[in-house]
Amino acid sequence: MTERPEIKAALAQAILDGDAGEGAALAQRALDAGLAPAQIFDECVVPTLKDVGDRFSRLELFLPEMMMSAEAVKEILAVLEPVMKAQAKSLSLGTVVIGSAAGDIHDIGRNMVTTMLEINGFQVIDLGGDVNPQVFLKAARERQADVIAVSSLLTTSLPYVKDLFAMLRETGEYGKFKVMIGGGSVNSEFAEKVGAHGYGKDAAEAVTVARRLAGR
Amino acid sequence: MRNTSRLLDILDRMETGPLTDEKDFDMKHIAMGVKRVVKEFGIKFDGANPVNTDDDMADRCFRAAVKLVAEGGAYCKSNGRCLRWTEREILEALDAAPNVLVVGADHEARTVVQRRPEDARAPQVIGGPLGGLVREDQYLATMQSYIQEPLVDMLITGTLDTVYGRDPRARSPWEILVGWHEAELALTAARRAGREGIAMFCVSGASSDIAELSATSYGGFRPTDIHMVAMISEHKTSYDLLNKATHLVKTGSIIHAYCNTIYGGLAGGAEGIAVAETAGMIILQLIYMPATHAGATYHPTLTCNTTLENLWALGLCLQALTRNTPMIVDGVNSPAAGPMTKLLLYEVAAAAVAYTASGAARLMGPRTEASKHISHVSPLEARFMGEVGRAAAGMSREQANELVKQIEARYHGQLGGDVKGVPFDEAYDLHTLRPRAAWVAMYDDVRDEMGALGLALR
Numbered sequence: 001m002t003e004r005p006e007i008k009a010a011l012a013q014a015i016l017d018g019d020a021g022e023g024a025a026l027a028q029r030a031l032d033a034g035l036a037p038a039q040i041f042d043e044c045v046v047p048t049l050k051d052v053g054d055r056f057s058r059l060e061l062f063l064p065e066m067m068m069s070a071e072a073v074k075e076i077l078a079v080l081e082p083v084m085k086a087q088a089k090s091l092s093l094g095t096v097v098i099g100s101a102a103g104d105i106h107d108i109g110r111n112m113v114t115t116m117l118e119i120n121g122f123q124v125i126d127l128g129g130d131v132n133p134q135v136f137l138k139a140a141r142e143r144q145a146d147v148i149a150v151s152s153l154l155t156t157s158l159p160y161v162k163d164l165f166a167m168l169r170e171t172g173e174y175g176k177f178k179v180m181i182g183g184g185s186v187n188s189e190f191a192e193k194v195g196a197h198g199y200g201k202d203a204a205e206a207v208t209v210a211r212r213l214a215g216r
Numbered sequence: 217m218r219n220t221s222r223l224l225d226i227l228d229r230m231e232t233g234p235l236t237d238e239k240d241f242d243m244k245h246i247a248m249g250v251k252r253v254v255k256e257f258g259i260k261f262d263g264a265n266p267v268n269t270d271d272d273m274a275d276r277c278f279r280a281a282v283k284l285v286a287e288g289g290a291y292c293k294s295n296g297r298c299l300r301w302t303e304r305e306i307l308e309a310l311d312a313a314p315n316v317l318v319v320g321a322d323h324e325a326r327t328v329v330q331r332r333p334e335d336a337r338a339p340q341v342i343g344g345p346l347g348g349l350v351r352e353d354q355y356l357a358t359m360q361s362y363i364q365e366p367l368v369d370m371l372i373t374g375t376l377d378t379v380y381g382r383d384p385r386a387r388s389p390w391e392i393l394v395g396w397h398e399a400e401l402a403l404t405a406a407r408r409a410g411r412e413g414i415a416m417f418c419v420s421g422a423s424s425d426i427a428e429l430s431a432t433s434y435g436g437f438r439p440t441d442i443h444m445v446a447m448i449s450e451h452k453t454s455y456d457l458l459n460k461a462t463h464l465v466k467t468g469s470i471i472h473a474y475c476n477t478i479y480g481g482l483a484g485g486a487e488g489i490a491v492a493e494t495a496g497m498i499i500l501q502l503i504y505m506p507a508t509h510a511g512a513t514y515h516p517t518l519t520c521n522t523t524l525e526n527l528w529a530l531g532l533c534l535q536a537l538t539r540n541t542p543m544i545v546d547g548v549n550s551p552a553a554g555p556m557t558k559l560l561l562y563e564v565a566a567a568a569v570a571y572t573a574s575g576a577a578r579l580m581g582p583r584t585e586a587s588k589h590i591s592h593v594s595p596l597e598a599r600f601m602g603e604v605g606r607a608a609a610g611m612s613r614e615q616a617n618e619l620v621k622q623i624e625a626r627y628h629g630q631l632g633g634d635v636k637g638v639p640f641d642e643a644y645d646l647h648t649l650r651p652r653a654a655w656v657a658m659y660d661d662v663r664d665e666m667g668a669l670g671l672a673l674r
Contacts (some may be wrong), residue, residue, distance in 0.1 A: 004469075008248075034443060044319070045428070056480075057487075059479070059480045062480045062481070062484040062485060062488075063247070063480060063481045063482055063484075064248070064251070064482060067243065069249070075610065077415070102386065102387075103385070103386025103387050103423055103424060104386070104423075105293060105448060105454060105456075105461040106448065106449070107449075108449045108478045108481045109478075109484065111242075111482075112481070112516065125274065129293075131450035153425075154383055154386060154423045155349055155384065156376065156384045156386035156390075156423040156424075157392055157423070159383045159384075159388050159390075160385070160386070162383075184519065184587075184588075187588070187589075197490070201517075202516070202517045210535065216442075
């Protein structure tokens with residue numbers, strides 16, 4: 001990739017612009033030029049996404065732009081991944097099952113975290129709002145998740161968060177799935193009290209925690 | 217105006233509107249739609265002036281919001297359908313919005329009226345923790361302390377952190393108990409304070425419909441209280457929320473609706489959240505038929521609304537609505553800092569001046585420390601908010617802008633640090649229910665500082 005700086009710059013710009021079609025076309029051009037998918041991913045996609053995430057953390061760009069960048073990257077990965085799979089490699093940092101706890105239907109904060117995780121290379125399964133503990137667990141099993149991420153803005157949803165940990169302990173799966181929590185009604189003290197493996201106070205911190213929990 | 221036939225019309229629209237993918241609604245209608253109307257109507261924040269002084273900008277914000285609502289409507293999460301209205305239907309519904317109502321009872325009755333930008337009448341004060349968590353063992357004392365503040369016209373209750381020592385659980389019998397316990401304790405607090413008739417915003421513990429439906433019944437909160445229904449950010453509702461509205465219409469209760477737009481979220485920056493919040497309040501009037509409305513735009517990580525962008529955005533929204541409709545719109549005061557810090561009082565003052573000059577009918581809160589820590593509230597900041605509101609009444613927006621700039625400079629860039637204050641029992645003496653001397657001294661210092669800036673508090 002270093003020998004094709006113009007493709008690298010154009011691909012980065014397509015991600016920043018949220019231009020999915022242009023991004024996919026440029027990814028194909030890069031492959032056609034003989035570049036390895038991992039090289040494209042590591043040297044272009046990852047640093048550009050980090051830039052997008054950093055700018056969002058500083059509120060220099062906003063959620064819609066970040067979501068569009070994430071969409072562009074999905075299209076780019078759709079081009080790169082078949083080649084990677086053929087080489088028995090994966091670009092994903094891990095799988096995160098995310099949702100808002102039962103009783104809570106707020107989604108803006110969860111959308112921010114979901115998008116930040118996606119642009120940082122995680123495969124994210126968003127279960128939506130008002131998710132019962134058993135639904136989290138079922139999805140984590142089915143998708144062989146590395147991390148379960150639970151968002152809660154309402155204090156009355158917190159008993160359901162506790163239920164999830166009780167369920168994981170009862171089934172012997174506590175530790176098999178790492179659980180991180182965040183949202184307006186929780187803090188690090190609560191996270192420690194219930195035995196969460198991680199707590200993220202905002203979307204940027206959620207990425208750091210997810211990386212740690214997924215061992216990346 | 218509200219009645220059963222209008223309620224049926226809303227419910228019909230909810231069931232027959234176009235099926236819409238939620239992500240499409242978020243991206244095409246909110247994100248792209250807001251961006252489009254912001255550009256079309258030339259809404260612009262200069263980054264330096266926290267109070268809009270341009271009437272034409274306020275009117276353009278209103279027209280942008282009406283267009284946004286006419287194009288995309290509102291989304292019902294329960295059935296995946298959009299509720300839609302034509303521009304004419306929107307304007308007709310807004311014209312019929314009440315501009316006066318009476319809340320509370322006996323000598324605590326208050327007539328609430330629309331205020332407009334630069335209105336000489338002082339805004340009323342809705343004091344209380346605004347849904348923030350309050351320790352159950354101190355709930356009565358905390359509410360009584362707010363109610364006994366003379367400037368507090370109405371109470372907005374806090375949320376019980378436990379009920380009979382147990383964790384409340386959404387959509388369960390525990391939530392019903394929370395609603396009832398909130399009513400029992402708040403009504404007792406009012407009696408103890410000698411202000412039994414004071415109107416209360418309720419039910420703060422109603423995270424779903426069941427606590428509202430149960431506690432707004434015989435022996436619970438009264439018809440003279442004010443019942444809150446929220447919108448889900450951005451521009452969404454659900455069966456749960458419409459259950460509340462339907463129950464409140466049929467019980468003849470006073471409805472107060474609110475929405476909170478997130479800065480940096482789907483609506484984008486300051487200009488986008490100003491338009492989205494204005495549109496949100498229009499939708500509230502369309503779907504819940506409330507008597508009054510409250511707005512707040514929140515910073516995504518600080519969860520306060522006292523940054524320059526948020527002060528400007530909510531102020532513009534207040535101006536847009538009160539210049540172009542009869543709606544009664546309140547301003548939520550949501551500082552990041554906690555009790556017994558000067559930063560808290562600076563934030564409260566900045567928001568109170570900005571929203572008073574922009575036409576807020578009532579100042580609400582403060583939502584101290586952005587409700588991050590249990591019982592980190594004290595009624596002294598509600599008193600201070602009311603004093604600032606009185607002093608700022610009749611002020612021109614140009615004066616308010618200069619004043620807010622000077623006040624904001626005192627906390628600018630500091631809200632991301634350690635701004636945690638102290639809990640209620642450290643700020644107040646639990647026996648006398650009076651603020652502690654150190655907190656009063658801090659308050660007096662800041663009052664003097666405000667006086668030096670030309671804001672004469674009384």
